[in-house]
Amino acid sequence: MADTGFIPKEKxxxxxxxxxxxxxxxxxxxxxxxxIFRPFSKERNLCFERPANSSPKSVIFPQSDTLFSFxxxxxxxxPQKVEVxxxxxxxxxxxxxxxxxxxxxxxxxxxxxxxxxxDTPDPYYKGRREQTTIVTMACQTSWAGxxxxxxxxxxxxxxGSDAMITEVEKGYFVEPITEKGKSLLQEPGVxxxxxYQGEARKEQDAVRAMVKKxxxxxxxxxxxxxxxxxxxxxxxxxxxxxxxxxxxxLCPTCYCFNITDEHQTDKGERIRSxxxxxxxxxxxxxxxxxxxxxxxxRYKNRVGHKFLFYPEKYNNxxxxxxxxxxxxxxxxxxxxxxxxxxxxxxxxxAPAQGGNDKKAGSASNG
Amino acid sequence: xxxxxxxNVISEVLKDVDVVIGYKEGFDKLHATPCFITKPEQIxxxxxxxxxxxxxxxxxxxxxxxxxxxxxxxxSRTIVQYMQEGLINRENVVVIGIPCTGIxxxxxVLSKINxxxxxxxxxxxxxxxxxxxxxxxxxxxxxxVSPDKCRTCLYPTPVIHDHLAGDPVRSxxxxxxxxxxxxxxxxxxxxxxxxxxxKEFDRCIRCYACRNACPMCICQDSCIAESRxxxxxxxxxxxxxxxxxxxxxxxxxxxxxxxxGECERACPMGIPVNMLKxxxxxxxxxxxxxxxGVNPEDKPPxxxxxxxxxxxxxxxx
Numbered sequence: 001m002a003d004t005g006f007i008p009k010e011k012x013x014x015x016x017x018x019x020x021x022x023x024x025x026x027x028x029x030x031x032x033x034x035x036i037f038r039p040f041s042k043e044r045n046l047c048f049e050r051p052a053n054s055s056p057k058s059v060i061f062p063q064s065d066t067l068f069s070f071x072x073x074x075x076x077x078x079p080q081k082v083e084v085x086x087x088x089x090x091x092x093x094x095x096x097x098x099x100x101x102x103x104x105x106x107x108x109x110x111x112x113x114x115x116x117x118x119d120t121p122d123p124y125y126k127g128r129r130e131q132t133t134i135v136t137m138a139c140q141t142s143w144a145g146x147x148x149x150x151x152x153x154x155x156x157x158x159x160g161s162d163a164m165i166t167e168v169e170k171g172y173f174v175e176p177i178t179e180k181g182k183s184l185l186q187e188p189g190v191x192x193x194x195x196y197q198g199e200a201r202k203e204q205d206a207v208r209a210m211v212k213k214x215x216x217x218x219x220x221x222x223x224x225x226x227x228x229x230x231x232x233x234x235x236x237x238x239x240x241x242x243x244x245x246x247x248x249x250l251c252p253t254c255y256c257f258n259i260t261d262e263h264q265t266d267k268g269e270r271i272r273s274x275x276x277x278x279x280x281x282x283x284x285x286x287x288x289x290x291x292x293x294x295x296x297x298r299y300k301n302r303v304g305h306k307f308l309f310y311p312e313k314y315n316n317x318x319x320x321x322x323x324x325x326x327x328x329x330x331x332x333x334x335x336x337x338x339x340x341x342x343x344x345x346x347x348x349x350a351p352a353q354g355g356n357d358k359k360a361g362s363a364s365n366g
Numbered sequence: 367x368x369x370x371x372x373x374n375v376i377s378e379v380l381k382d383v384d385v386v387i388g389y390k391e392g393f394d395k396l397h398a399t400p401c402f403i404t405k406p407e408q409i410x411x412x413x414x415x416x417x418x419x420x421x422x423x424x425x426x427x428x429x430x431x432x433x434x435x436x437x438x439x440x441x442s443r444t445i446v447q448y449m450q451e452g453l454i455n456r457e458n459v460v461v462i463g464i465p466c467t468g469i470x471x472x473x474x475v476l477s478k479i480n481x482x483x484x485x486x487x488x489x490x491x492x493x494x495x496x497x498x499x500x501x502x503x504x505x506x507x508x509x510x511v512s513p514d515k516c517r518t519c520l521y522p523t524p525v526i527h528d529h530l531a532g533d534p535v536r537s538x539x540x541x542x543x544x545x546x547x548x549x550x551x552x553x554x555x556x557x558x559x560x561x562x563x564x565k566e567f568d569r570c571i572r573c574y575a576c577r578n579a580c581p582m583c584i585c586q587d588s589c590i591a592e593s594r595x596x597x598x599x600x601x602x603x604x605x606x607x608x609x610x611x612x613x614x615x616x617x618x619x620x621x622x623x624x625x626x627g628e629c630e631r632a633c634p635m636g637i638p639v640n641m642l643k644x645x646x647x648x649x650x651x652x653x654x655x656x657x658x659g660v661n662p663e664d665k666p667p668x669x670x671x672x673x674x675x676x677x678x679x680x681x682x683x
Contacts, residue, residue: 033477034636036569050481053634054571063571063603141500144394144476144483210483210500240400240425244578246634249571262600273601276573280587281594331579331632332420333392333399 002185004193005174011189012172016040016098018187023094023133026059028052040098048137048167051101055252055325059097060108060128063249064273065089067124067259071267092127098135103148103323105136105160107252110310110319114255124272133180136161138203142210145324147337149211152219153321156204166200173200211322214337215344220318220352223307224345234296237339240332241278243295247326247334248276253306253319256282277301299334307340316351367464369414372436372531376409379434379460379529386434386462387425389418395487396472396497400425414531415489416469416508421626424581427453435459438466439535440515442524443624443659444581449526450659450666451622453584463527465535470495471513473636478511479504514640515627518544525660545648551641563609569635570608576639577615579632582622590614616642621650621667624659653677 007015017040019025025040030047037056038044068088075081108129115125139146139155148154158164163181166173173196176182184190215221227233248254258275262268275282278299283292292298310319320336327335376386385402390411392399398417403409414436422435423444437445445461448454475497482499489495495511497504509517522535551559574591577583590598591611600607615629623643630640650656654667654675 031565031569032636033473034569036635053636064601142483143481144396146483236402239402242424242575242578242632244575244632245573246575246632249573250634258601260594260597260601262602271600271602273603279574279592281592325634327393329575329634331575331628333397335393335399338393 002192002194004176004197005185005190006171006193006196007174007190008171013046015187015189016046017042018189019096019098023096025096025098026056028056028099037097037099046099048099049140050143051104051139051323051325053325053329054250055104055107055323056097056100057104057107057111057252057255059095060132061111061125061255061274064271065124067270067272069267069269073266089124090127092124092131095128095132096135097132099137099165100134100161101139101323102136102155102157102159102161102164103146103153103321104252105134106153106157106321107160107323108134109160110253110317110321111255113314113317133162133183134160135163135165135181135184138164138166138200139207140167140203141207142212143324143328145327145335145337146211146322147214147324148322149208150213150215150219150221150337151318151320151322155207155211166203168196168199168203171196173197175200212337214341218344220316221307221340221343222345223303223340223343225308227343227345228300228304228308231296233342234300237342238296238299238334241295241299241334242331243278243280243298244331245276245278246329246331247336248278248302249274250325250329252323252325253321277305303336303339303343306336307343367414367416367418367467368532369412372414372462372464373409373412375462375529375531376403376412376434376436377406379462380404380406380409382432383434383460384431385429386436386460387422388412388436388462389414389420389422394484396475396484414464416467416495417472417487418464419469419472419513419631421579421581421628423448424579424628426459427584432458433460434462436462436464436531437524437527438464438469439521439524440466440519440624440626442526443521444626445659446526446662447582447622447624447659447666449662450664451584451669460529461524461527463524463530465523465530465532466519467492467522467535468508468512468516468519470508470511471631473631474511474513475506478506513627513631514547515625518546520544521660526662545644545651548641548645548648552645564605566637567608567612568605569637570612571635572603572608572611573634575632575634576612576629576637579628580615580619581626581628582619582624583615585618612639612642615639616646619643620646621654621656622658623647 020040026037027040028035028047029038029044035047035052037052066089068086071085073083115122158177162178163184164175173193174184256275257272259272261270284290306320380386385404388401389398390401391413400420400422401411421441423437423441449456479497479499482501486498493508495506495508518539520537520539522537599610627640656667
C-alpha cells in the first residue's frame, strides 16, 4: 500500500461525504462571511480557503458539556426522604475533525498534558479525544496575525494531527501521521500520492516563509520575569483592552472551564462550560475578594499562562500555537505577539523542550 | 480627515489633561488601534483615516482622570448619552471632534480581498482605498466597504465638541432612511424572522465582545449573563440561552443605544447584533419621538415617567 494518498479535486466532496457515513465529521463551513466548524451534511457550504473564525476546540472540548444529569424524587410515604438519581454522560461518538489547521491540532496537545497525561485524567475530554481523528489542512498562506513559526509550529506542522492534507494544483495530497490517519488511505477515491509529494513539500515551504516573525529568529521567546512583573507595562499595554472573552473563546489553546448546576424544579444537569481568565468573575472568590480585579492583571495572567507558567510545568512547551485569532478578531487590536515581543529577555532564547515530553517537537517538519 | 490639524489640537489639549485617547496603526496596515497619549513625543503615532473605527468615547466612564478624547460624529452621541445618564463628569472630558467623511468596515474590506494578508493600505482621493495584499492590489470605493451606519449617518460632525479638527461636514442622508434595514427585516413573516435569528445566533460563542464593546452596557462586571449569584442565565451554550442574552442586551439599551455599531463590529462571529438594538430604537422613536445621544438636555424616556404618554393609549383601553 502507498504511504501517501491523493484525492483529485472532483472527488473531494464525495470523499468527505464518504467519511461522514462512518463517523460524525466536523468541517469548516461558510455562513455569511464567517467560517465555523459544523457537523457535515450535503447542504453545507464547505470552506477550506481560510481558517475558521473560531478554533475547532469545541469538537473535543464542547463549550458546554453535560457531565451528568440528576433527578430528585420524593418518597410519597415519607416526604422528608428524597432520592437522587444520577445519569452520567458517556456518549462520545466516533468523530473526524476534518480541515482543522496545524495550529488547531497543536492546540489539542496543549490540552492533553493537563487533561489526559496525568494520574487523574479527565474522562470527558479523554473519551472524546480518543474517539476523534484529526485531519489537518496545511495552510495555503499566512493570514493576518498568524505567527505559528515563532512558537515552534508551522503552516504544515504535524504535531497533534492524525493526517495532513496539502492542497496541490489538481487536488489534495494526503499524508497519514498516526495509525488512525492511515485508515484514510483506504477510503474509496484515494489514489497513490507519491507523485504529488514534491509539489506538496514545495507548497508547504513557500507558505512557511510567509509567516511573520514577531520575536526575530527565535522559535522559543523567553519572557523576562523582571519585565513580566512590572505592573506599569501591563497597565500601559492593556489600557485599550475591553476585557471581553473573544480572545479566550476563539483560542485553540485556552482550556479553562467552570462547573455549574443548571436546575429546574426536580431535575437538572451539572454542566462544564468554557470560562475565560479575561472575565472579572473568573477569579471572584466567595468572600467577595477578587485577586485579579483589573483587566491588565487578567491579561497578564493570560500571557503568563501561555508563555511562563505552562512552559515551566510542562518541559518548556509554549501554550500558544500562534494561530493569530486573538489578534485578528480583537475589537481593539490587542496584539499578544507584540506584547510577548516587548517582554522578551534581550538576546535570550528559552531552553529547548524537555526530552521526556513525548509531544515535544514531535514530527515537526512544518 | 486632517491628521496634521488633529495633531496640533492634541498638542494643545495634552497640556491640560492627563491622557488623550486617539488612534494609531495596529498590527497591520488595515487595523487601527486605540492609543493613550500621555507625553508630547507620542503624538507622532497618531493616525487619522477611515480605518479609525473604534468608538473611543467608550473608555470615558472607567477613566477617573482628566481625558481628551478623539470622536467622530457617531461616537460623539455616546458622550451626550453619558451626560444625560450622569455617567461622566463633563468637566473632566475634553472632546476633540473629527468631522467625518465616512469610515470603512474592516470586515467588508477583508471580504472583498478574500482575507489575504495585507501589505499596505493607501487612501487615494478620499473616495477610494487601495489595498495591497500578497496576492495583488485591489482598488475599492469607500462607499462599497463602508459600515451600514455610515450609509445613513445624520451626524458626520460631532454633536458635541470642545475642539473641531477640521471644517464641519453636512449630512446628505435622509432621516427616513435610517431604519430602512429594520423595516425590511420587520417585513418578513414571523417564521422567517425567527429562522433568520436562529441561524445568526447559533454562531454566538457568548464571548461578550458585543457587550464589552458597547459604550452603553454599563453593568459590565455585574451583567446578568455571568452573574453566578443569583444565577439568572444558564451557562449552556444552546440557542435559548444565546437568544436570552441578546434580547436582554437589546432591551437594556431601549432608548439608550447611540447606534455606534460597536457591538456588531466587535463580534468575531459576524452576527448582525446591531439590528436588534436598532429595531428597539426604531420603536422608541415611534413611541416617544426620541433619539438617543443627540441633545444633552433631553431626558431618556426610560429615565422618566409621564402619566399620559402621547402615543401610548393605555388609559383609553
